[in-house]
Amino acid sequence: MSFDEIGQTIRNARKSRKLTQRSLGAQLGMSRATISGIENGTVGEIGIRKMLTLCAALGIELVAQKKTRRPTLQQLMQEQSDA
Template sequence: MDFQGLGQFVKQSRKAQGISQQQMADDLGFARATLSGFESGRVADIGLRKVLNMFDYLQLELSPQTASSLPTFESLIAERRND
């Protein structure tokens, strides 16, 4: 998953839990525009600490893994959409 994918994952998780951008941003102590930019992929240099705080807030886990040479499910879906 790339950085933009992380933002989309946070957005989906936040919405599934019924949390507004404003509520989450207020609770975490940063601007709603920052959260919006991260979720939409417009902000790429948000900082790891903020990303980890968002994951913790949403009770998500971020697990690094070794990159594979095989395509991911997400990349196959994206490729199919572009055909």
């Protein structure tokens, strides 16, 4: 999962709870700019504890998994022709 996808998941969870970036940030002791940066994938660096706290507040979890190998162009073309 990319930083952009993580940010989108966080944004969707926040909006589903009808929270603004400012209100969520205040609840967690983070700035609105930090929440925005996480959601947009532009935050320079964020600690794992902050990320876990953010996820817990939104009812989502951060999961680590074994990295999979990206498919080759041939595999992608084959999948498309099979569809």
